Amino acid sequence: MVRNDILVPSIANVKEIINETSDIKTYKLFSNAEKAQKFKPGQFVMVYLKGFGEVPISLSDLVYEEDGGSLITLTIRGTGTVTKYMLSTVNIGDKIGIRGPYGNNWPIEEALGKDILIAGGGIGFAPLRPVLRFVSNNRQKFGRLVVIYGARSPNDIIYKYEIEEYKKIPGIELFLTIDKPAEDWKWNVGFVPDMLDKVKLDGDFKYFVCGPEIMMKITAKKLVNKGADPRDIFVSLERRMRCGVGICGTCQLGHYYVCKDGPVFSFDQVSQYMEVEGI
Known part of the structure; x- marks a missing residue:
């Protein structure tokens, strides 16, 4: 039996809105709900807009x-009814509903003392941003830090205003890339998995990957081919989640419920289902 209180949204006030791209915005929300302080990087909330419904959104800081x-x-892309309405209508000072946090988290604590590779594609970099922030804040507790972030074009890159900050993280190996050449672009051109050929992966790594599902699959497979243990590769599979607490069943993947058992999985856990599901 699911407790009713976990299905009731708390009220959050919109404190700041940052325009990231033409269809992505970052919202900073203030909540005085006690459970909001229990968030861990990789978890998500259900965002509720009265009259429109709910949508799962990962923590992006x-x-x-x-x-x-x-x-x-929360960094949100306008792709469906709820998110498009939010981007076009919700303003600073408005109130929205959130419930959660739900799901598991990126295993950052298990990665202490290890080398870290973060690979994000498109808005998939948003759930990885807290990992980067944590590693940056505790830089002495980790080994190498490799960050790969790819987008379709320079205009599709999120957190542009933080790139200079990333470059200053001690020892960071930063690879920014876009799909096709663009004027005044001085970084890399190619897809996220292509950037792995530029990295010497001979350390004791934990790998954190998030983006379009096909990108995660190709990246994870390429890492395995380069010698990575599938148990050390972690992906976030946020798809078809509706209730957030494992009662509706729409997010079932094999014998897992993505909302309860994930959204973070090791590639070892889900590779067989990714193949079956055609990811």
Whole structure:
């Protein structure tokens, strides 16, 4: 039996909105709900807009305590009814509903002392941003830090205003890439998996991968071919989640419920289902 209280949204106030691209915005929400302080990178909330429904959105930054509550950051792309309405209508000062946090998290604690590779594609970099932030804040506790982020074009890159900050992280190996050449683009051209050929992967790595499902599959397979243990490759499979608590069954993947057993899985756990599901 599912407790009713976990299906009831808490109220969050929209404190800041950042325009990332033509169809992506970052929302900073203030919540004084006690459970909001329990977020871990990789988890998600169900965002509720009255009259439109709910949609699962991952945390896109660490949660910070602020004046008796928590500051929660969500980066949202307008792809469906709820998200398009939010991007076009919700303004600073408005209130929205959130429930959660739900799901598991990126295994950052298990990665202490290890080398870290972060590979994100498109808006898939958003759930990885808290991992990068955590590693940056605790840089001495980790080995090498390799960050690969790819987008279709320079205009599709999120968090452009943070790139200079990323470049200053001690020892970071940063690879930004776009699909096709563009004027004034001085970084790499190619897909995220292509960038793995530029990295010397001879350390003791934990790999964190998020993006379009085909990109995650190709990236994970390429890492395995380069000698990575599938148990050390982690992907986020946020798809078809509706209830967030494992009662509707729409997110079932093999014997897993993505919302409860994930959304973070090791490639070892889900590779066989990714093949069957045609990812």
